[in-house]
Amino acid sequence: MEFDFDLFVIGGGSGGVRAARVAAGETGARVGLAEESRLGGTCVIRGCVPKKLMVFASEYAKGMHEAADYGWEVKIRGFDWPRFRKRLEAELDRLEGVYNGLLENAGVRVFARRAMVADAHSVRLADGKTFTAKHILIATGGRPALPEIGNAGLGITSNEVFHLDELPRRLLIVGGGYIACEMACIFNGLGSKVTQFYRGAQILRGFDDEARGHIAEHMERHGIDIHLGTTVLGMDRAGGAGGLLHKPAGGIEVRSSTGDTFTFDQVLFATGRIPNTAGLGLEAAGVELGRRGEVVVDEYSQTAVPSIYAIGDVTDRVQLTPVAIREGMAFVETVFRGNPTPVDHELIPSAVFTQPEYGSVGLTEDEAAAREPVEIYCTTFRPMHKAFIGREDRVLMKLVVSKATRRVLGVHIVADHAGEMIQLAGVAVKMGATKEDFDRTVAVHPTMSEELVTLKSPVRTL
Incomplete structure (x- = not known):
């Protein structure tokens, strides 16, 4: 044919x-x-x-x-x-x-x-x-998926967020995944008053627990109002016509699962795709x-x-x-080339562009501990450029290591430019680098990333 x-x-x-x-x-x-x-x-x-x-x-x-x-x-x-x-x-x-x-x-x-x-x-x-x-x-x-709640259409999704007529003064972000957390940090940095609702116990489900907590703490310190264990039950116009990309004159009235009612200029749903x-x-x-x-x-x-x-x-x-x-x-x-090629979906590095960024590759601490005995090497510290001007922001560097093989099973970095760092760390993890391979690598000083090769003693063994 x-x-x-x-x-x-x-x-x-x-x-x-x-x-x-x-x-x-x-x-x-x-x-x-x-x-x-x-x-x-x-x-x-x-x-x-x-x-x-x-x-x-x-x-x-x-x-x-x-x-x-x-x-x-x-x-x-x-x-x-x-x-x-x-x-x-x-x-x-x-x-x-x-x-x-x-x-x-x-x-x-x-x-x-x-x-x-x-x-x-x-x-x-x-x-x-x-x-x-x-x-x-x-x-x-x-x-993007909209939740099945009353008047969900009053909100917007990540499809519309880049085309708003004006910057919302009061913004509610619903969700706790990476899109929700990135948008919370973005609009907070641009000057909006950001509130975030998430139904779970901690944001960024599926990522390393220690890193999740570290990021949440920094987001709240910088002014993002995070409400955990909270969902939206329904929404109504608080007044005025409004439309998808421009706010109603009186805002959007939001009823939460905690029994409270809030008013926002925009509601952004980041509740999955x-x-x-x-x-x-x-x-x-x-x-x-x-x-x-x-x-x-x-x-x-x-x-x-x-x-x-x-x-x-x-x-x-x-x-x-x-x-x-x-x-x-x-x-x-x-x-088209007659060479059957499966895609390798193992050990894919990823970055979450929160502020600070989160870069990860490999297993979380809990995932690794469920498979085999592991050692956890971790440190948090104030980086030089923040400490010099009295900022409290802290960096997290973490290695998850197999006790039996000494292979580095996971790397987790919470820091400015973590996305850039995790790309290179991902090469080492993909190659099967051991903790001793990291130790043998000479540190680049003064940098944040040098901590990855100077972590000498485990903070815990699981």
Whole structure:
């Protein structure tokens, strides 16, 4: 059978774009790609990139106060949100153009509309056109989930947060995951009064307990009002019309599970993300979906239908952009180069861009202790640049070490620029470095990271 395309990709995020352009540009495959929104997907358009730029913006207030303590003459007048937003939107437009250029140069045919799977080898576009493809790749990512509460639509999600008309004076963030905590730190740094509700006992569930507590303490010290064991029961307009991106005149009245009522200018829900599989025709085509709607795949990203594959957040494996890109590359290697390549999802470094940042790779203390006897090496201290001006912010450095093999099973860093440090520590952990390998490495002085190679005695054995 002659197909219109060798590969048709549904979804123009980082994973889908990488798979499409490599398949077309490096293997000569005939590739089509459909994206109903904007090329670049969550990471580039409404996730990692705009978030990190907002992190940069939010850190300058603290930096200017510290500069004054170091002897600089500084005048701080406040943050111009409209000016920043205009520049941010221009940068996102530029990046979308870069993605479009990469696809065009590789020879990928791009369709700016929604697509769905018609059958094992057919894709139907929203305009009714149907194309056949030898292989179909689902790379539609995920979307924010709203809680099932009264008037949840009065709130916004991470999709809308970058496009607010004005900076909210009083902001409630609902959730305790990394997106919620990053946004809390960002808006606190920009000048909003931030309150955070989380239903659990501590923020950042799934990360190392000691690091979680350390971050929560710093967030509260810097003015974020964290309410643990608290959820939203319902919301109402406190007065005025308002809309999604601009606040109601009287704000939003929030009823909490503790029995209290609060009023905020905006409510941001960061209560999890779900795979984008609704309305794609996957189940009708024979593709198996999981409990959360995720596409079920094997180690080669292949679904129950041999011609259909899926990568990235839509599979709900590891929701990180670099992982989606790797899955896309492995897909091309497997399908178009005849070299079956599973994706290695073990020991993936990650960073949470709170203030201070949290970088981690490997097992948490509790995870490691549940598997085998371990030694914990940990220190907290005031770094030189903070201690000099009397700041109380502290750094945490932690190694989780196997007693039997001496391998470093986990590294956890809470500090400014922890994301940069954990990338390099991740190389050592991935290579199987032992505690003695760390000890043999000469310290770079004076730095914060030198503590990772000077931790001599365990603080506890489990």
